[in-house]
Amino acid sequence: MRRLGAVMLVTALAIGFPGSPPAEAHGLGIDLDSATIPQLQDRMARGQLSATALTGAYLRRIRDVDPRVHAVLRTDPTALAQAAASDVRHRTGAVRGPLDGIPVLLKDNIDTREMPTTAGSLALAGPPPDADAVLVTRLRAAGAVVLGKTNLSEWANFRAERPTSGWSAVGGQTNNPYVLDRNPCGSSAGSAAAVAASLSQVAIGTETDGSIVCPAGMNGVVGHKPSLGVVSGTGVVPISSEQDTAGPMARNVVDAALTLSVLRGAGPDPFPGPESLRGKRIGLWRLPELGPDVDAVLTGAAERFRAAGAEVVEVTPPHQDRLAELEMPALLSEFHRDIDAYLATRRGPRDLAELIEFNRTHPRERSCFAGQELFERALAAPPTTDPRYRAIRAELTDLARRSIDDTLAAHHLDAIAAPTNPPAWTTDCRRGDNDIIPSSTPAAVAGYPSVSVPAGSVGELPVGLLLTAGDRQDFRLLSLASAAERVLPARRPPRYLPTG
Template identity: 75%
Template sequence: MSRRSIAALTAALVAAGLMAAAPARPARAAEPGADGPARPATERLPHGMDLDTVTIPELQARMERGSLTSSALTRAYLRRIEAVDPKINAVLRTSPTALRQAAASDARHRRGAARGPLDGIPVLLKDNVNTHDMPTTAGSLALAGAPPDTDADLVRRLRAAGAVILGKANMSEWANFRAARPTSGWSAVGGQTNNPYVLDRNPCGSSSGSAAALAASLAQVAVGTETDGSIVCPAGMNGVVGHKPSLGLVSQSGIVPISAEQDTAGPMARNVIDAALTLSVLSAHDLVRADGASGLLDAVTRPGTLRGKRIGLWRLPSLGREVDELMTGTAARLRAAGAVVVEVTPPYQDRLAELEFPALLSEFHRDIDAYLATRGGPRDLAELIEFNRTHPGERTCFAGQELFEQALAAPPTTDPGYRAMRAELKDLSQRSIDETMAEYGLDAIASPANPPAWTTDCARGDNDVIPSSTPAAVAGYPSLSVPAGSVNELPVGLLLMAGDRQDGELLALGAAVERRLDAWRAPRYLPTSPTGA
C-alpha cells in the first residue's frame, strides 16, 4: 500500500472503532486446583492494556495520544520473551536494535509523522526471512554463519513502515522439506518448539515458532511462510490467526524457498484485524483500488456481518470424530448468525495429492540452488546433502534427508513431464475451488485447519496428513485460519478459502466469523493433556 493508503486505513480503523473486530477477551488463568500450572502472569501496559488481547488499532490510538510509547511496548514484549519463552522455545533471538527502532518510532509519533498502522509495533520474523543484521538459517547449521547481505523485500517494507523487528522465530528446519518423517517445530539451530497449550504437543507446520510465540503473547504480530499448510496449520493448532495470501501479493525475494509456484509469506496475529493491517504493509501490491471498491481498506473498515453469507463446509471427517463434532457446532453458530452453510466436497483432491509432491521436488532443486548461491556455506543442494551427512548436530532429532535426495534426482523444471504436471496442478486446484464456489454460490469454503495437536516424538515424526490447506496452496488462492474451539485443551482452527485476490473479502468474512465464534482463550502451558489423549 502507499503511505497515504496506510495512514487512511489506520485512521479509518480507529475512527470506526474497528478494534472491536477482535472480540473483547478476558485472559483465562487456571482455576485453583486445575490440572497443570497457571499460565504466566500477563505483562501489563499503561491503562490496563493486556498483551494477550490488545490490538494494533488500540495501540496506535494510544501512541497518537501520547499515553503509550513503542519503547514501553517493546520492553514489555522483551520481558515477556525472557519470562515465558523458556517454556515453549519459540524465539531464536531478539534483535539488538529493537529498542533503538522503538525509540525512532516514538520520535516520529511525537512529530506527528507516524508511517502507518505498524509504526512502533513489534514483529517477529520466521527464520527463513532474510535480515541483514541477524542470522537467517532456515533452522539449519549450514546457514548459521554470517547473515545475508540484504534484507528480504518484505523486511524492507516492514522497516519502511516503522515496524520494530523484534527478532527471529524458530521453525521446522528447511520448512519441513528435508526428511520423509520430520518433526514439526524442530531445527538443529533452535531445538524443539512446544505447543503453549499443552507442552508435550506439537505446534505443527514450519511456521511453528511464529504461531507458538503469538499464542504466548511474545510479539504483537509475526510473519510466517507457507508452501502448503505451514501458516494455517500452526495458526490453528496454536489458537491464533494465520493468513496465507494470494500468490504474488507478498514478494518472495529474500526468503529461503521450496517452490516459487506455491511459496508465500503471510501475516500471523491474535486477531483478524491485526493480520489485515500487517498484510497491508507486507503486500507488494496496492490492495486499495483507485475507485475504493473491493479493496482491503473497505474490507476491514466496514462492519462485517454473516447475514446472507454463503459458506461451504468441507467436513474432512478423517481428522477425527471430535473435530467433526466441533465443525457441526461451528456450522450451527454460523447459521444462527444468519449465514447459509452447505456441505461441500471440492473435487480433484486425490489427483492433487498425487501430483503435488513430485512437482515440488523439481521446484525445490531449482529454487534452493538459486538461493544457496547468494549465501555462504553449501553452494547447492548436493553440497547441502553432504553437509548434513558430516554434521552430527543435524541428526539429533531425525537423521533422514530423503526429500533432499529425491529432489536432487528429480527431473529439471525444463522437463516436459514436469511442465505438464505443474499445469495440471494449477488447473485442477483452481477448478476445485472455483467450481465449488460457483456451484453453490459461495462466499468462501470452510474446513477444519488441523486436528488436535499430536504428541511430539522425534522417533515417530509428525502425524500431519491435513488435506484442507492443499487446494488454496496449490492454486495460489488465499486462505485464513481463525480459532474455532478446542478438543481436550488443544485448539482447532476453522480454515476459510476463497478465489484469487479475494484476500480483502476473506479477511472481512474472517473477522465476522471470529466475532461470532469468540473461540480464543489464553494457553495454560499444561505439561501434558489432562485426558492423556
C-alpha cells in the same frame, strides 16, 4: 470454547492461569493477549503508551515465558532503538501507518541483513545475508519494530519424509504453548507459538502447503496465507516459487489484515472491516479423517454461522486424491531449482548436493531425525525444463483451481470452510509428525488465499476453521474471517500445561 467473560478475564489476569504467566504488561495497563493494533495505536496517539514501553514489555515476556516454548531464536539488539525512533515519529506527527512502533517477529527463513537467517540449519548459521528480504524492507519502511527471529521446522519441513514439526538443529524443539509436550505443527511453528504466547504483537510465517494455517490452527491464533504474488518472495528461503508465500500471523483478524496491507506494499489498505454473515453462503467441507471431536467443532461453527444469518451447505471439493498424487513430484523439481538459486546468494553450501553432504557430516543435524529423503529425491528429480515436470505442474495447478472455483460457482458460495487441523499430536522425534491435513492443499496449490481463525478446542487443544476463497480475494476473505471471529469467539490464552 468461548472467551472468558469480562469479570472472569480481569480475575484471571490478576491471579494468573495455572502454570501460566498473565499477558498483562505491568505498568502499562494492557492485556497483550487481547490488545489489537488499532487499540495500541490509539493509546500511542493519546500519549498513553510508547513504542519503547511496548517493545520492552514484549522483550521481558520473551525472557520470562519463552524458556517454556522455545519459539524465539534471537531478539534484535536494535529493537529498542527502532522503538525509540518510532516514539519520535509519534511525537512529531510523522507516523508512517498502523504498524509504526508495533513489534513483529520474523520466521528465520526470511532474510535480515543484521541478524542470521538460518532456515533452522547449521549450514546457514554463519554471517547474515547481505540484504533484507523485500517484505522486511516494507515492514521497516512502515515503522514496524523488528523484534527478532522465530524458530521453524528446519528447511520449512522439506528435508525428511517423516520430520518433526517445530524442530531445527539451530533452535531445537518449539513446544505448543497450550500443552507443552504437544506439537505446534507446520514449518511456521515458532511464529504461531510466539503469537499464541503473546511474545510479539504479530509474526510473519511462510507457507508452501499448510505451514501458516496449520500452526495457526493448532496454536489458537489467526494465520493468513495470501494469494500467490501478493507478498514478495524475494529474500525468503524457498521450497517452490509456484506455491511459496509469506503471510501474517496474529491473535486477531484485524492485526493480520493491517500487517498484510504493509507486506503487500501497494496502495491504501482495502480491508473493509468485518462483514455481516447474514446472507453469506458458506460451503462446509467436512474431513472425517480428522476425527469426531474435530467434526463436532466444525458442526458448532456451522450452527453459529446459521444463527448469524448465513446459509451453510455441505460440499466436497473435487480432485483431492489427484492433487495429493501430483503435488510432491512437482515440488521436488521446483525445490532443486529454487534452493540452488538461493544458496548461490549465501555463504555455505553452494547447491543442494553440497547441502546433502553437509548434513551427512554434521551429527547435530541428525539429532532429532536423521533423514533427508526429500533432499535426495529432489536431487534426482526431473529438472523444471523437462516436459514430464511441466505436464505435472500444469495439471496440478489446473485441478487445484478448478476444485475451488467449481465448488464456489456450483453452490454460489462466498467461501469454503473446513477444519484447519486435528488436535495437536505428541511431539516424538522417532515417530515424526502425524499430520494428514488435506484442507490447506487446494488453496496452496492454486495460489489462492486462505485464512485460519480459532474455532474451538478438543480439551485444551485448539482447532482452527480454514476459510478459502478465489484468487486475489484476500481482503474480502479477511473481512469474512473477521465476521466469523466475532461469531465464534473461540480464542483463549494458553495455559502452558506440561502434558495432557
